[in-house]
Amino acid sequence: MEFKKIQLNGFKSFADKTNFLIEDGLTGIVGPNGCGKSNIVESLRWVMGETSAKSMRGSGMEDVIFSGTSNKTSKNIAEVTVTIANNNNEGPIQFKELEEVNVRRKIEKDKGSKFYINDKEVRARDTQMFFADLSTGAHSPSMISQGRIGALVTAKPTDRRAILEEAAGISGLHVRRHEAELRLSAAESNLKRADELRRQQEKQLSNLQKQAEEATKYKNISDEIKKIEAGLYYLKLIEIDKEINIENEINTEAESEVSGFNEKISELESSIKSETNKVTPLREKNIENLSKIQRLNLELQGLDEENTRIQDEITNIKKSLQTFDEDINRENGIVIDANSNEKRLKEEKSELIEIDSKYYETEKSSNKDLDDAKNRLSFEINKIKDLINSQKKR
Numbered sequence: 254m255e256f257k258k259i260q261l262n263g264f265k266s267f268a269d270k271t272n273f274l275i276e277d278g279l280t281g282i283v284g285p286n287g288c289g290k291s292n293i294v295e296s297l298r299w300v301m302g303e304t305s306a307k308s309m310r311g312s313g314m315e316d317v318i319f320s321g322t323s324n325k326t327s328k329n330i331a332e333v334t335v336t337i338a339n340n341n342n343e344g345p346i347q348f349k350e351l352e353e354v355n356v357r358r359k360i361e362k363d364k365g366s367k368f369y370i371n372d373k374e375v376r377a378r379d380t381q382m383f384f385a386d387l388s389t390g391a392h393s394p395s396m397i398s399q400g401r402i403g404a405l406v407t408a409k410p411t412d413r414r415a416i417l418e419e420a421a422g423i424s425g426l427h428v429r430r431h432e433a434e435l436r437l438s439a440a441e442s443n444l445k446r447a448d449e450l451r452r453q454q455e456k457q458l459s460n461l462q463k464q465a466e467e468a469t470k471y472k473n474i475s476d477e478i479k480k481i482e483a484g485l486y487y488l489k490l491i492e493i494d495k496e497i498n499i500e501n502e503i504n505t506e507a508e509s510e511v512s513g514f515n516e517k518i519s520e521l522e523s524s525i526k527s528e529t530n531k532v533t534p535l536r537e538k539n540i541e542n543l544s545k546i547q548r549l550n551l552e553l554q555g556l557d558e559e560n561t562r563i564q565d566e567i568t569n570i571k572k573s574l575q576t577f578d579e580d581i582n583r584e585n586g587i588v589i590d591a592n593s594n595e596k597r598l599k600e601e602k603s604e605l606i607e608i609d610s611k612y613y614e615t616e617k618s619s620n621k622d623l624d625d626a627k628n629r630l631s632f633e634i635n636k637i638k639d640l641i642n643s644q645k646k647r
């Protein structure tokens with residue numbers, strides 16, 4: 254694999270998109286102090302997965318974004334893309350078939366870095382591993398920065414070993430081994446945790462088995478209870494059915510009784526109607542009798558008045574008789590003068606006596622008539638009373 258091109262956009266002093274082509278042979282960058290040569294090497298280290306802001310000569314990683322100049326405004330995004338040609342089909346297995354690999358790193362203010370290999374987002378670790386397999390990388394001894402040569406000459410044996418391993422192309426294996434060791438220790442701790450969890454689960458399982466046994470017992474007992482309850486309900490239903498039948502029979506009897514009562518009521522109503530029809534003339538008769546009684550009472554009153562009048566007349570006649578008697582006595586005193594009138598007076602006297610006896614007879618017959626009338630009246634009254642009582646009883 255060969256580096257072919259570096260593209261910077263908004264990275265450090267490269268505000269605009271800038272391409273650096275790395276052609277066959279030796280490529281050199283020439284320029285005055287402070288023109289940005291070191292920035293290009295740093296961009297290469299940065300795209301390879303550099304994590305230290307300090308080694309990028311900044312206090313934070315966002316310092317790599319173009320911060321603006323007197324005549325250019327600052328930017329929010331910095332991006333570096335390195336193009337690697339793979340004419341010999343080398344490198345990690347997943348990239349062997351590719352003719353060209355583009356590795357891109359992008360940083361955005363407040364959002365952090367993102368890595369892309371052939372426009373597919375990958376982890377920083379994947380990018381670092383890609384370059385480690387190519388025996389290069391952000392901290393590769395083959396990347397010699399300013400003032401690093403002296404450091405390499407005076408390096409410790411361990412650091413020299415790193416240079417040799419880099420030269421042998423096994424630094425990627427070391428990174429992988431380290432990663433595998435980390436994964437292994439993580440897996441071990443996971444295993445321990447899993448073991449602990451297994452033991453807990455076993456405890457829970459035994460508890461759950463006990464609970465399941467109890468639940469099964471409970472289920473069986475509740476099934477039994479349900480069956481018994483169902484039997485009870487069935488018996489109750491049969492009883493209720495019987496009661497309903499009895500109630501229906503009673504209802505039917507009651508209905509027939511009610512219809513009998515209704516018939517009786519209609520009979521009674523018709524008999525009341527016929528009795529009322531019978532009573533109506535009797536009532537009329539009663540009214541008639543009452544008017545008769547009233548009339549008889551009036552007649553009786555008239556007879557009473559007649560009787561009183563006759564009595565008065567008798568009294569008057571008696572008074573007249575007395576006067577006659579007095580006259581006779583006076584006439585007897587003057588017998589001599591009245592001898593001629595004696596006979597006449599005697600005749601008159603006998604006439605008066607006859608009248609008196611006639612009046613006596615009249616009085617006697619009047620009293621008899623009065624008694625008859627009273628008896629007839631009381632008989633009529635009793636007859637009417639009997640009639641009224643017999644109607645009331647009906």
Ligand code: ATP
Nearest residue numbers: 265266286287288289290291292316317318319320
């Ligand atoms: P020398 O030869 O002295 O080492 P050089 O050519 O390597 O210099 P660099 O050190 O790469 O130059 O570049 C430094 C320049 O980059 C400075 O002018 C500095 O202002 C500019 N610079 C660094 N970081 C940024 C940044 N984030 N935004 C804008 N310019 C920056």
